[in-house]
Amino acid sequence: MENLGLLWDGLGAALTPMNLLYAAVGVLLGTFVGVLPGIGPAMAIALLLPVTYGLEPTQAFIMFAGLYYGGMYGGSTTSILLNTPGESASVMTALEGNLMARVGRGAQALATAAVGSFVAGTIGTLLVAMFAPALADVAVEIGSPSYFALMVLALVMTATVLGASPLRGLLALFVGLTIGLVGLDLNTGQPRLTFGVSQLVDRLDIVVVAVGIFALGEALWVAAHLRRKPVRVVPVGQPWLGREDLRRSWWPWLRGTAYGFPFGALPAGGAELPTFLSYVTERKLAKRSSAKGRGKDEFGQGAIEGVAGPEAANNASAAGMLVPMLALGLPVTATASVMLSALQGYGIQPGPQLMTEHADMVWTLLASLLIGNLLLLVLNLPLAPLWARLLRIPRPQLYAGILFFACLGAYATNLDPFDIGLLLVFGLLGLAMRRFGLPVLPLILGVILGPLMETKLREALTISGGDPAILWGEPLAIVIYAVLLLVLATRPLLSRWRSRTESRMVAEAAADVVRDDGAAVGTEGDQR
């Protein structure tokens, strides 16, 4: 197992007292920001990127790893303790998790989420260490036409398969690709779309774009539609898992991991579908085993399986997305694209050569992910009641704080007020996208992959002397385009099945809640 040896070396590089401190700071900051309502993991990382500017690459990676898992875990805390889920990946966790919290089992919900995240994250990271290098060996052999096809596949699938409206997905994708054009043409050195502004010639700073779209856009959108009624936060004690809860959580964790990892690695996979599948599976299994007289079916009243499974699936998919990111240099989720743009800040270009040219960094990153995952468990189980109190921050101050840190991050990139102006422009774009239902992910992927796509396209066409037939001249490229056509053809079927199952689930859950409403409210009154 050569890979494990390399991972061991990575651990050696990452495990110094100073680095552990960076990992701990990363985990704490990540959880802190992730817990704040309205902030998902991608936004948490984007907001915290400036903190890593002054660091060496190794330390920065270790901190990223902490921020990453911390942000993920913080998000699930929010969805368990608040009524409404923040992002699509935590919808399923929120369903049973919030019910558990309301019948006084919030501590167990948080604990199964934390341990489940740890189990899934650890298995997932080890799987990445196994698969990514093998894939990377193949990836360096991939020719420009096939790599171009791979990017087309990733972009088109993200734009059309996810989300409600393929047209709006494509629109967002083209806007992103246009943003990616701004700056000097890489080959001829001519400025494109710069309007003669010197700060634009250097290409847009991806951090400013990401913070603008994710953080400022979200803050402005919330400002336009702020929920004026007070939020209800369910009180929570010290998280712990009894023997019975552990027995019931174990299999859902593993099943969730099995769902999450492969989906995370696929373009347009993400965490939404695997968390949903995990929830459906656990629900069915609980029903079946209670019908046979073994175990009980608590779905609709706060079933621990319904938190353990989706939460593990969510984290495993977060690890799975590292496979295309590290092996092919191809980000497939918003979080991955923000992380990859952070790597670009250290002069590391995305692409298939990432793993071969920067092997030591990649292994350090993987080792840091394992460390961050462990620290997350050690630090966050005891701190959970403290995090829960963050949910009570008054909203004006909370969003003022987000604005403050977004502007600070943009300003700190070049110490030029112009960047705050750019931030505002992208913030307004982010606001418009949320108003018009344009998905954010295709845009961000377009910004990041656009320049790389153009490079590969021109490489391919230069070899063929301008003949476009080369683009489908490799067997792999043909296979990729065939897969793309197949997915596009079956998309309507898939989305119809999903929305039907989903609405049935939600209807059932809602019906259960109405039935148990009296009991739930009573328990809550007792706790106050």
Place this chain on the structure above:
Amino acid sequence: MSTEVETPAAGPADHGPPAPRVDAAQYGLAAVLLVVGAYTVYDATTLEVGFADPVGPRIFPIVIGAGLVVTSVLLAVAAARGSRPEPEAGEDVDVTTPADWPTVLKLVGVILLTIATVTWIGWALAGAVLFAGAAWALGSRTLIRDVLVGLVLAVASWYGFVVGLGIPLTPGVLDGIL
């Protein structure tokens, strides 16, 4: 309260029966993006192609610009046929209420103020004004507390970046005091 189980964002938005009212603002979006796409194509045609370069810097932007033009026309068509966007939901977002644009404008004003003043008065003061101003715009009426919190945040972040990370944020008028 407890029946508020929100359906996930991915739903059958554009397969349902057409809504009675057309969301006319979508025409505006389509028009803006159409102009951006057309300008991208025009901008590409002004570039020069080198000698030994069979592709040149033109093709990629032309394809993207054309794609943007086509999709924005399609959006206008879809809007006319009654397709409505699905605004993004969130923990603190209540999409059932009408949009509160004055608040958004106030926030934009506060950020513009920051852009105009940050070099002159320095981050420690501009940041404090930004925080207090944004909190006020969002409906906070504890101005003195917000200013104090903003000052603490801004001064602490100034020291954190300058001393901790070695990134020299401008001290502005407080040069020598900080």
